[in-house]
Amino acid sequence: MRLWIFFALALLWLEVQHGLCQQTTRNKEAGENRTRPGRKRVKGRNPKVKEKESVSKGQSILTQVLDKGRFLRLGETLSLNPGKTLELRCKGTKIGWAYPSYLDTYNDNRLSIKQHDRFSQLILTSPSAADTGEYSCWVMLCDGEECERDADSTSKTYIYFTDKDELFVPSPIHFEIAYLHPDKHTTVPCRVTNPKIRVSLHREVPPKEIPVDGTQISYNPTKGFIIQTPSPEHKGAYYCKANSTTKSTPQISTMYQLLYVEVPSGPPFATIKASSNTVSGGDIFNLTCTVLGEPEMNVNFSWRYPGQDQRPVIIQDSWRLINRGVGHTTRISKSVLIVDDAETIDFGKYICTAKNKNGETSVATSVKSHD
Numbered sequence: 579m580r581l582w583i584f585f586a587l588a589l590l591w592l593e594v595q596h597g598l599c600q601q602t603t604r605n606k607e608a609g610e611n612r613t614r615p616g617r618k619r620v621k622g623r624n625p626k627v628k629e630k631e632s633v634s635k636g637q638s639i640l641t642q643v644l645d646k647g648r649f650l651r652l653g654e655t656l657s658l659n660p661g662k663t664l665e666l667r668c669k670g671t672k673i674g675w676a677y678p679s680y681l682d683t684y685n686d687n688r689l690s691i692k693q694h695d696r697f698s699q700l701i702l703t704s705p706s707a708a709d710t711g712e713y714s715c716w717v718m719l720c721d722g723e724e725c726e727r728d729a730d731s732t733s734k735t736y737i738y739f740t741d742k743d744e745l746f747v748p749s750p751i752h753f754e755i756a757y758l759h760p761d762k763h764t765t766v767p768c769r770v771t772n773p774k775i776r777v778s779l780h781r782e783v784p785p786k787e788i789p790v791d792g793t794q795i796s797y798n799p800t801k802g803f804i805i806q807t808p809s810p811e812h813k814g815a816y817y818c819k820a821n822s823t824t825k826s827t828p829q830i831s832t833m834y835q836l837l838y839v840e841v842p843s844g845p846p847f848a849t850i851k852a853s854s855n856t857v858s859g860g861d862i863f864n865l866t867c868t869v870l871g872e873p874e875m876n877v878n879f880s881w882r883y884p885g886q887d888q889r890p891v892i893i894q895d896s897w898r899l900i901n902r903g904v905g906h907t908t909r910i911s912k913s914v915l916i917v918d919d920a921e922t923i924d925f926g927k928y929i930c931t932a933k934n935k936n937g938e939t940s941v942a943t944s945v946k947s948h949d
Contacts, residue, residue: 639669640715640733652735655773655800660707660739666700668715673698674727676734678711680750707744707771712736712800736800740772745820745829747771757873757907758808758838767802768818768831775820779803782815782833813838813907837899837907839872845937846877846911850930858948861920865943867930869911873899878933879913884926892916922947 642650643665658664668675673693677700681689688703702709714734718725747769758764770777777797779788790797796804805812818831846869853864869877879895897911911932917924929942 638733639717639731640713640735641667643667652733655736655738657738657740657772658705660705660709660741662705664700664702664705664709664737666713666715668698668700668733669696670698670717670731671696672718672720672725674716674718675700676712676714677702678709680708705739707739707741708748710737710739710747710769710771738771738773742822742824744771745775745822745825746818746831749832751832753833753835755835755837755873758805758810758812758836759843759872760808760839761843764805764808764812764836765802766805766816766818766834766836768834769802770799770820772822773799775799775822777803777821778819780817780819782817788816808836808838810838812836837873839907843872843875843936846871846932846934846939848930848932848939848941850928850941850943852928852943852945855944856946856948857920857925859920859922862916862918863920863945864914864916865928865930865945867913867915867932867941869932869939870908871911871934873907873909875909875934875936877911879911880931880933881913881915882929882931883915883924884928885921885923889917889921889923892918 638651638653640652642652642656644650649667652666671693675691675698677689680686681702688705690701692699692701698715700713700715712734713736714732716733717728717731719728720726754767756764756766766779768777768779777799779790779795779797780786781788788795788803790803794806796806798804803818813836816834816836820829820831822829848867848869850865850867853866854861857863867879867881871877877897879893881893883891892915894914894916895912896914897909900908900910913930913932915928915930925945925947927942927944929940931938931940933939
């Protein structure tokens with residue numbers, strides 16, 4: 579009997595110990611569960627940081643397509659060998675592009691752009707040194723058929739097509755004119771095909787290398803030599819010289835004629851003059867509208883005159899550069915209206931309107947009958 583009681587007490591003691599162990603295990607598990615949510619909360623903050631980083635990196639929507647479906651997000655510059663097809667992509671359902679302007683000027687069929695559902699694709703086959711320049715894209719925001727550029731989405735990169743035989747970006751013009759404005763900087767646009775090429779600026783007459791101090795005159799391989807505050811002393815003929823580590827003979831650029839500008843920016847300054855303000859029937863007379871302006875500023879002319887749309891007239895437009903004073907260059911633009919075999923309907927007021935990108939000016943004079 580005592581043995582049975584002892585055995586029952588032993589079993590009771592084992593049950594109590596087993597229950598305590600289970601409680602301790604449950605407490606540990608509960609503690610672990612309380613700890614894990616804490617760690618999850620710490621990890622939960624990281625995706626927010628990554629999300630911000632992805633937005634920052636995602637500001638550039640321009641990529642280059644590499645071999646085997648790989649992509650390279652482009653930075654400020656990129657150097658490539660000529661000859662191999664260039665493929666660029668821009669994310670977006672409606673994308674605008676910009677590239678070296680001469681590709682449009684000559685309607686180059688090597689360039690193609692195609693808009694897909696989620697991206698736009700630019701392909702340039704057989705690129706050469708002449709294709710060196712800035713390539714950019716941006717998202718177009720559209721409301722129906724009206725679209726405007728989203729400036730904040732613009733991505734751009736300057737691509738060098740490094741050609742060991744073409745150190746300067748080729749130009750279709752062998753003698754270029756650059757204008758010196760007293761109120762803005764002037765660029766001598768001798769760009770290179772490799773940013774590592776050493777370039778110097780030279781005056782032709784008298785022969786002299788122009789010192790580049792980085793302040794008054796500086797060099798940017800994507801633009802050329804920049805003169806910050808031009809003066810009449812800078813006018814003359816210049817060229818650039820490039821030295822490469824792979825070629826012993828330096829290469830000479832296009833020639834540049836620097837002309838100092840006298841006329842300030844603004845709407846056209848126009849005058850009008852008749853060959854005679856008093857004419858007889860059957861006479862021939864003309865009226866000349868003249869504008870003096872900046873050398874590179876295009877001027878468009880339009881006329882209003884008696885008998886318009888009823889009488890045939892001849893209108894001839896022309897322009898040329900002239901020197902005024904010492905070292906000053908001005909563009910003179912003219913429009914000449916010629917009336918042959920004057921009739922009564924030709925007498926009255928003649929109005930010439932000259933227009934440039936800064937505005938327009940109208941001037942008038944009258945032609946009367948001599949009778």
